[in-house]
Structure formats: C-alpha cells, structure tokens
Amino acid sequence: MLADVRACRICEEHLPLGPRPVVRMAVSAPIMIIGQAPGTKVHETGLPWNDASGDRLRDWLHMSRAEFYDPARLAIMPMGFCYPGRFDRGGDLPPRPECAPAWHDLLWRHLPNIRLTLLIGQYAQARYLGAKRARTMTETVRQFERYLEDGFLPMPHPSWRNTAWIRKNPWFETDLLPVLRDRVQAAL
Incomplete structure (x- = not known):
C-alpha cells in the first residue's frame, strides 16, 4: 500500500516541484500524526517533519528524532502528501484536496493499533x-x-x-501539552 501511495500522481499537474508523496507508518504504530502537507525541506528530503516545525513538534511530544521517526511507534500521514506550492504573498498553499479522499481510508484499514491521533491544523x-x-x-x-x-x-x-498564537494562548502549554505527553506515553 505504501508503495502505491509513493507512486501516486493524481495531482501531478498542480505540483510546482512534482510529486513526492511523503508518508511513514507501520501496522504496529499506536499513534497517528495527521498534519497539513510537506514543505520544501520535507519535499527535498522525503522525511516528514524534517524542519523547524518538526523540531518544535518533537519538543512538544518530548520525543527524540529516533523515537519520532520509528514508524512502529508513530504513523505520519499528512492531508496532502506532496508539497502544494506557495501563495504569492508567502506561506504554503493548502493541501491538495485529492490526497485524503484517495488514500486516508485505505491506509487506516492497515493501522488497527492506533490509539491516539494528533490532528495538527x-x-x-x-x-x-x-x-x-x-x-x-x-x-x-x-x-x-x-x-x-x-x-x-x-x-x-x-x-x-504560530509563535504569536502560542504566546497569546498560554493554556496550550500549561493545559494541553502535559495531556499530550501523558497520552503519547500511555499509547506507546
């Protein structure tokens, strides 16, 4: 199934850097991370969350890179599997709308052990x-x-x-992050 996803070309004509679907998972994974879509650095490396956002996410989770990139621990599936491009004014475009309907349900069928799903964005x-x-x-x-x-x-x-958002909403760090870390450890 992952080979099929990585060979996907359904929205190729809309991708400024061409298709390079980025997804990681193993049947045994107890945690799913569903984000938006790869940025340019992730597109170049093929490794999800391989950027400053990933560093912050790993910090939120209290996970090392080795733990985070172990597909037996974490399944990582974005809403759009390929880099969608940028707005003229800056910032990445939304995830391509074809990916999730084409692949999410099929991939979920192979992930019977997911106990926690992080919905990012x-x-x-x-x-x-x-x-x-x-x-x-x-x-x-x-x-x-x-x-x-x-x-x-x-x-x-x-x-x-989102740094300003985090500062404006201190409850995120005081209330949500401890629950997140507890739930992640319990799921693992």
Missing part, C-alpha cells in the same frame, strides 16, 4: 472532527478534552508562524 481537524469541531481552530484546540474519548487530540501547527 485546521485541515486535519475539519476532516476528522467534522461537525464536532468548534467554530475556530483556537476554540477546537482549547476544547481538546472533548475529542480525547474518540482518540483525537487537535493541535495547532508547530510552525514559527
């Missing part, structure tokens, strides 16, 4: 929380305990662009 939260999510991403993340029973933990993107 609004696109993952929209798909997996649907009508249950709050009006804004901030409200959804703030109400994270509502979703834990279903195995989901919504989070902001760990990008440097």
Whole structure:
C-alpha cells in the first residue's frame, strides 16, 4: 500500500516541484500524526517533519528524532502528501484536496493499533472532527478534552508562524501539552 501511495500522481499537474508523496507508518504504530502537507525541506528530503516545525513538534511530544521517526511507534500521514506550492504573498498553499479522499481510508484499514491521533491544523481537524469541531481552530484546540474519548487530540501547527498564537494562548502549554505527553506515553 505504501508503495502505491509513493507512486501516486493524481495531482501531478498542480505540483510546482512534482510529486513526492511523503508518508511513514507501520501496522504496529499506536499513534497517528495527521498534519497539513510537506514543505520544501520535507519535499527535498522525503522525511516528514524534517524542519523547524518538526523540531518544535518533537519538543512538544518530548520525543527524540529516533523515537519520532520509528514508524512502529508513530504513523505520519499528512492531508496532502506532496508539497502544494506557495501563495504569492508567502506561506504554503493548502493541501491538495485529492490526497485524503484517495488514500486516508485505505491506509487506516492497515493501522488497527492506533490509539491516539494528533490532528495538527485546521485541515486535519475539519476532516476528522467534522461537525464536532468548534467554530475556530483556537476554540477546537482549547476544547481538546472533548475529542480525547474518540482518540483525537487537535493541535495547532508547530510552525514559527504560530509563535504569536502560542504566546497569546498560554493554556496550550500549561493545559494541553502535559495531556499530550501523558497520552503519547500511555499509547506507546
């Protein structure tokens, strides 16, 4: 299945750097991370979260690089598997809309051991929380305990662009991060 995903070309004509689907997982993984889409550095290396955002995410999780990149521990599946390009004004475009409908359900069927799914950013939260999510991403993340029973933990993107958001919402570090770390350790 992973070979099929990595050979995917369904949105090739829309990708400025060409297709390079980035996904990592093993059947035994108890934790799923669903983010947005690879950036340019991840596209170049083929390694998910291999950038400053990944450094911050690993810090939030209290995980080393070796632990984080062990597919038997963490499955990593973005909403869009390839780098989508950039807006003229800066920042990456949204994930391509073809990926999740084409691949997510198929991949989930091979992941029977997932006990915790981290929904990073609004696109993952929209798909997996649907009508249950709050009006804004901030409200959804703030109400994270509502979703834990279903195995989901919504989070902001760990990008440097969200540093001001993190400062403005100190409850994220005081309330959510300890729960995140406890849940990750329990799932592992």
